[in-house]
Amino acid sequence: MMISREELRDSARKGLGSDGLAPDPVASWDRLVDMGWFALAVPEELGGLGLGAEALAAVHVELGRALVPGAAIAQMAAIEVLCAAPDFADRAALIPAAVAGERIGLSLDAPGRPATGCVIDADQVRQLLLVSPQRIALAPVLGATMVPTWDETRRLGDVAIGAETVIAAGDAARGLYDLATTRVLLALAADAVGGAAAALAMTVDYLKTRRQFDRPLALFQALKHRVADCQIALVAAEALLWSRAAAPLTVAMAGALKARATTMFRDVAEEAVQLHGGIGLTAEHPCHLFLKRAFLDAALAGDADHWNAVAGQSALALVQPAS
Amino acid sequence: MAHPTDVSTTALAGLRADLRAWLAVNRPADWRACATHAEFAASQRDWFRKLVEAGYAIPHWPAEWPGGGRSLAEQKVIYEELARADAPRLLLSFVSTYHAFATLHECGNAEQKARYLPGILRGETWCQGFSEPGAGSDLAAVRTRAERRGDVYAVNGQKVWSTMAQYADRCLLLARTASEGAKQAGLTYFLLDMTAPGVTVRPIHQIQGDEEFAEIFLDNVEIPVTERIGAEGDGWAVAQATLSSERGLTLMELGYRMRGALDRLAALIGETGRTGDAGVQRDFGALTGQVDAVCALADQFLDRRMTGQEQVGDASVVKNAYSRALRAYAALGVRLGGIAAQRREPITYGDLNSGNWMADFMNSYAWTIAGGSEEIQRNIIAERMLGMPREPKGWTAP
Numbered sequence: 001m002m003i004s005r006e007e008l009r010d011s012a013r014k015g016l017g018s019d020g021l022a023p024d025p026v027a028s029w030d031r032l033v034d035m036g037w038f039a040l041a042v043p044e045e046l047g048g049l050g051l052g053a054e055a056l057a058a059v060h061v062e063l064g065r066a067l068v069p070g071a072a073i074a075q076m077a078a079i080e081v082l083c084a085a086p087d088f089a090d091r092a093a094l095i096p097a098a099v100a101g102e103r104i105g106l107s108l109d110a111p112g113r114p115a116t117g118c119v120i121d122a123d124q125v126r127q128l129l130l131v132s133p134q135r136i137a138l139a140p141v142l143g144a145t146m147v148p149t150w151d152e153t154r155r156l157g158d159v160a161i162g163a164e165t166v167i168a169a170g171d172a173a174r175g176l177y178d179l180a181t182t183r184v185l186l187a188l189a190a191d192a193v194g195g196a197a198a199a200l201a202m203t204v205d206y207l208k209t210r211r212q213f214d215r216p217l218a219l220f221q222a223l224k225h226r227v228a229d230c231q232i233a234l235v236a237a238e239a240l241l242w243s244r245a246a247a248p249l250t251v252a253m254a255g256a257l258k259a260r261a262t263t264m265f266r267d268v269a270e271e272a273v274q275l276h277g278g279i280g281l282t283a284e285h286p287c288h289l290f291l292k293r294a295f296l297d298a299a300l301a302g303d304a305d306h307w308n309a310v311a312g313q314s315a316l317a318l319v320q321p322a323s
Numbered sequence: 324m325a326h327p328t329d330v331s332t333t334a335l336a337g338l339r340a341d342l343r344a345w346l347a348v349n350r351p352a353d354w355r356a357c358a359t360h361a362e363f364a365a366s367q368r369d370w371f372r373k374l375v376e377a378g379y380a381i382p383h384w385p386a387e388w389p390g391g392g393r394s395l396a397e398q399k400v401i402y403e404e405l406a407r408a409d410a411p412r413l414l415l416s417f418v419s420t421y422h423a424f425a426t427l428h429e430c431g432n433a434e435q436k437a438r439y440l441p442g443i444l445r446g447e448t449w450c451q452g453f454s455e456p457g458a459g460s461d462l463a464a465v466r467t468r469a470e471r472r473g474d475v476y477a478v479n480g481q482k483v484w485s486t487m488a489q490y491a492d493r494c495l496l497l498a499r500t501a502s503e504g505a506k507q508a509g510l511t512y513f514l515l516d517m518t519a520p521g522v523t524v525r526p527i528h529q530i531q532g533d534e535e536f537a538e539i540f541l542d543n544v545e546i547p548v549t550e551r552i553g554a555e556g557d558g559w560a561v562a563q564a565t566l567s568s569e570r571g572l573t574l575m576e577l578g579y580r581m582r583g584a585l586d587r588l589a590a591l592i593g594e595t596g597r598t599g600d601a602g603v604q605r606d607f608g609a610l611t612g613q614v615d616a617v618c619a620l621a622d623q624f625l626d627r628r629m630t631g632q633e634q635v636g637d638a639s640v641v642k643n644a645y646s647r648a649l650r651a652y653a654a655l656g657v658r659l660g661g662i663a664a665q666r667r668e669p670i671t672y673g674d675l676n677s678g679n680w681m682a683d684f685m686n687s688y689a690w691t692i693a694g695g696s697e698e699i700q701r702n703i704i705a706e707r708m709l710g711m712p713r714e715p716k717g718w719t720a721p
């Protein structure tokens with residue numbers, strides 16, 4: 001890609017840096033628009049930056065690290081699908097509007113569930129992209145019912161929609177379905193890597209400063225090993241993320257990545273709370289924001305049970321049966 | 324799901340039948356629906372009063388108390404039936420009936436026992452004021468000062484994480500009366516009246532939306548000398564009596580409750596259409612074994628305690644076995660619940676069985692952090708049970 005991963009990371013940190021953890025949702029959305037991130041994957045001929053999966057992952061790692069609220073994962077995947085659907089005439093107007101921040105929703109429910117549920121910021125979404133392996137369609141959103149979730153950084157809801165406009169069917173739909181699915185899974189994996197990195201850094205800092213028994217907690221080898229285990233899982237998941245982002249991805253591969261990264265995030269966040277002791281159970285401390293985001297990441301768009309089974313089946317199918 | 328029980332005598336069967344019949348009429352049905360903290364407290368007080376009247380609230384107290392003097396086998400039946408009926412746990416009177424009772428019973432003088440134990444049965448609630456911002460795992464680092472001034476002690480300092488302190492009438496207070504010598508030797512134990520001038524309580528907003536614990540600020544609070552338990556400097560030893568109460572009997576109750584709550588998990592497996600999922604079958608089977616082991620461990624632990632065979636570290640083993648099983652139980656519920664389990668519910672206070680799996684998961688930290696964390700229990704097991712050398716005491720920054 002033209003802009004390196006590091007450059008994207010640095011500009012993201014500069015852009016998000018001063019806003020702190022879990023910044024204001026409205027201001028965050030405007031910032032994403034201002035930074036031009038919704039144009040990241042839009043081809044140059046359509047006025048975008050023409051960057052690929054690696055750039056997408058780099059951005060979502062930073063959004064996860066800062067616990068940025070909102071629907072960037074769905075918005076970016078929806079924009080990519082529109083860009084990859086040349087036969088859909090309306091896209092000429094839709095893509096620039098979406099790049100400018102007009103919201104397109106996408107269900108992040110588990111595979112096989114209704115496409116109108118589990119839409120982030122459902123009450124602000126104007127259009128809903130309906131994605132299935134057989135059919136891709138767009139529909140106006142008529143109304144939304146919000147569902148309160150533990151993760152305060154994501155507002156989920158169910159939407160009611162109007163007449164659908166079919167964007168693709170048959171083989172073309174399958175290709176777009178794979179694109180949307182792999183992008184959502186990759187973005188969730190990246191979010192988990194960023195979130196886990198921040199939660200672990202915060203925990204390591206805390207152990208260095210918190211004193212009990214006349215010494216910093218960090219001096220206890222039992223606790224060093226706990227954060228070292230977190231670090232091993234984090235670095236491994238991150239390595240897998242960049243390796244998957246750099247090559248073509250099947251849905252099964254993206255699913256296995258998402259399962260691994262989000263499970264790792266959940267484990268790291270679970271440890272973060274434990275290692276903070278009582279303070280980690282208070283609403284004033286950010287520990288719980290990581291814990292709740294980690295659990296939601298693990299549940300969105302198919303959980304580890306689902307994707308590990310898919311990955312296992314697809315790996316076994318490659319093995320020649322013994323004759 | 325049927326649970327194996329150890330009913331062997333007609334007396335036990337009779338107790339079980341009586342309690343079951345009583346619960347069918349008296350069990351509060353709507354306890355998970357409390358919309359406010361005040362409603363929750365009221366429902367807890369009401370439930371405690373009913374249990375006291377019926378003789379089921381304090382089976383672990385001695386026989387001179389109405390409802391006390393129950394055998395271990397009887398206590399088990401009571402906990403099993405309460406769990407099976409999905410009755411609320413006595414969260415508000417937990418510290419009163421376990422910690423305050425054990426402390427007064429073992430270390431209080433006759434006058435203190437006579438003054439406070441009947442009050443507990445009348446519904447007076449207690450909280451435990453041990454931890455401080457600088458004294459968590461390192462409890463001996465308590466800095467709240469108690470200075471003798473004639474017939475009273477003047478107390479200044481801050482306590483934190485005190486469960487239900489905002490509802491408490493009285494507090495089990497650990498404070499420092501001397502700063503020389505070993506940290507432990509300067510501690511003294513007091514019974515604090517929470518309505519005394521200078522006591523301020525600030526509830527702490529928690530991650531599962533509840534306000535279960537609170538901070539207590541003590542500003543020149545006067546405690547009469549008669550409200551001291553043991554002598555000056557005995558505080559550490561008295562505190563051990565308080566702490567060990569929660570590691571024994573409580574865990575038997577909780578183990579049986581968790582076994583009952585496995586039904587809830589089994590129902591979830593059915594609702595989510597995963598009864599035939601081999602992976603889920605295995606995980607549920609493993610969890611059932613884990614929970615059964617906790618119950619067996621708690622039984623064995625109590626037998627040993629009652630027969631004077633308890634060894635140092637035994638209680639830590641039970642506590643960690645329970646806290647691990649509890650985490651696994653809640654984690655499986657969250658996993659099977661999928662996105663539905665990520666829905667936030669209003670305040671719950673349900674402990675291990677709130678009706679919301681994420682809330683249960685977050686509540687499970689109470690057992691891995693409070694009352695001596697899992698890590699501290701591991702230290703006790705390694706150092707005092709397995710005889711490994713202790714961490715060196717002193718440390719100075721290099």
Ligand SMILES: Cc1cc2nc3c(=O)[nH]c(=O)nc-3n(C[C@H](O)[C@H](O)[C@H](O)COP(=O)(O)OP(=O)(O)OC[C@H]3O[C@@H](n4cnc5c(N)ncnc54)[C@H](O)[C@@H]3O)c2cc1C
Nearest residue numbers: 274275277278453454459460484485486689693694696698
């Ligand atoms: C739900 C809940 C209810 C509570 N109720 C009460 C109450 O009613 N009254 C009361 O007085 N207190 C109460 N507490 C406080 C509780 O006892 C303390 O939180 C606990 O002792 C841990 O102290 P801390 O929070 O300061 O954590 P810290 O002691 O700072 O510990 C932070 C982390 O470091 C680990 N750690 C510390 N020392 C060591 C070591 N030597 N080796 C290895 N690891 C170590 C801990 O295990 C933990 O993971 C409650 C706590 C909770 C969570």
